[in-house]
Amino acid sequence: QVQLVESGGGLVQAGDSLRLSCAVSGHTSGLETMGWFRQRPGEERVFVAALSWTSGRKNYADDARGRFTISRDNARSTMALQMNSLKSEDTAVYYCGASRNYGGGYARTTWYEYWGQGTQVTVSS
Numbered sequence: 001q002v003q004l005v006e007s008g009g010g011l012v013q014a015g016d017s018l019r020l021s022c023a024v025s026g027h028t029s030g031l032e033t034m035g036w037f038r039q040r041p042g043e044e045r046v047f048v049a050a051l052s053w054t055s056g057r058k059n060y061a062d063d064a065r066g067r068f069t070i071s072r073d074n075a076r077s078t079m080a081l082q083m084n085s086l087k088s089e090d091t092a093v094y095y096c097g098a099s100r101n102y103g104g105g106y107a108r109t110t111w112y113e114y115w116g117q118g119t120q121v122t123v124s125s
């Protein structure tokens with residue numbers, strides 16, 4: 001089992017920055033993909049960014065590219081999402097996911113075996 005715990009959410013104003021963290025623990029051997037997703041009320045969970053745990057390759061959704069940066073610490077025990085120039089439409093619950101799958105499915109929720117409990121991000125305009 002892999003445990004994921006998100007933190008760092010909160011209430012900010014449009015244009016502000018926020019840094020989310022995802023602490024990764026448990027049986028982490030073989031993890032390949034880590035991702036951030038978000039879910040607005042009444043909507044499906046959608047892809048924000050993904051990181052290959054082995055190669056470090058990063059991928060972003062169109063509306064995150066250029067504003068958000070996904071990263072990991074050197075010990076690979078924490079993943080972060082730095083969010084800059086936040087907009088009201090970024091308001092959502094943000095989830096981190098982990099997968100042992102390798103390939104191009106990182107933008108699909110079904111790619112991930114493990115999820116955190118989520119952290120709320122609210123951006124006021």
